[in-house]
Amino acid sequence: MKPHVSDEYERSAEFVDVMLAAPWTVLAPTLAEALRGAPGPVVDVGAGGGHGTRVIARTLPAAEIHAVEPSPGLRAVLLARVNDDPGLRDRVTVLPGGLLQATLPPRLGTLVAMNVIGHFDPGGRRTIWRLLAERLLPGGRAVLNLQPPAEPVAVPQTRFSELRIGRRRYEGWGRAEPSGPDQITWHMTYRAFQDGEPAEEVEVEYAWWLLGPDRLKAELAGHGLHATPTGPTERGLWCITGSPG
Ligand SMILES: C[S@@+](CC[C@H](N)C(=O)[O-])C[C@H]1O[C@@H](n2cnc3c(N)ncnc32)[C@H](O)[C@@H]1O
Known part of the structure; x- marks a missing residue:
């Protein structure tokens, strides 16, 4: 039986993976650097279509990877991406459901949570920190990114993605309000435009739990964990370990 987690990407999965391709060309080197020398097994939390899974596999060529992805649409992209690459097929296991429902190895070398921590409420985060404190191997680490804003402020409508595939041009727009x-x-x-004409429009909304560096550090301290920034500040990546980094 698959554990049920509501799928906030049900209607947008078609667009999300292709629109994450460009940001990942920027994120990939920073994540790779943060993961250098990290032990396996690796959990990729909310792996989406697998852009990050590919970076993990390239950076840690001997590690077993558990890619957890609750959205059936994004998981279909992920499974196909893993299946297409013999280097991934042998050592990436794609797990349905959410992280908190997933059956993971008893000890973890590395946990990667890219573009996902805002999907976890404070109670969910507590469970993740506890999991790290209890199951991270000596020398293990977690790598996650914190995405602005850290405060409940409105974010004006912004186009964050534009790309062309065949005759279609795709645009991704986002705005946020405090809730x-x-x-x-x-x-x-x-939005999709074909030969310059509007062809399709899909609107979705989802809640995002705010987390900034100070709160991250305070929450982790309660579990004996430490966070240090890693890579260029604007990427927002943090490395979490069991002892001061
Ligand atoms: C913005 S996407 C990022 C995907 C991928 N990490 C990337 O950066 O390309 C957020 C992902 O988190 C997943 N997600 C949401 N809630 C989750 C949960 N409770 N456990 C694991 N993944 C979750 C979503 O299904 C989605 O794939």
Whole structure:
């Protein structure tokens, strides 16, 4: 039986993976550097279509990878991407459901959570920190990124992606508004134009739990964990270990 997690990407999965390709060309070297020498097994939390899974596999060529992805649409992209590459097929296991429902190895070398931590409420984050404190191997680490804003402020409508595939041009737009003291709601619009004419439009929204560096450090301290920034500041990557880095 598959554990049920509501799929906030049900209608946008078609667009999300292709629109994440460009940001990943920038993120990939920073993640690779943060992972250099990290032990396996690796958990890729919310692997999406697998852009990050590929970076993990390239950087840690001997590690077994558990790619957890609850959205059936994105998981289909992920499974196909893994299946297409013999280097991935042998050592990447694609797991349905959410992280908190996944059956993971008893000890973890590395946990990667890229572009995903805002999907976890404070209770969910507590469970993740506890999992790291209890199951991270000596020398193990977690790598995640914190995405702005860290405060509940409105984010004006912004085009974050534009690409052309065949006769179609795709645009991804997003705006956010505060929906609680530590939450915003993202409103995303995905548009396709064919030969310059509007052809398709999909609107979705999802909640995003805010987390900034100070709160991250305070939450981790309660579990004996430490966070240090890694890579260029604007990428927002943090490395979490069991002892001061
Ligand atoms: C913005 S996408 C990022 C995908 C991928 N990490 C990347 O950067 O290309 C966020 C992902 O988190 C997944 N997600 C949402 N809630 C989750 C949960 N509870 N456990 C694991 N993944 C989750 C979504 O299905 C989605 O694939």
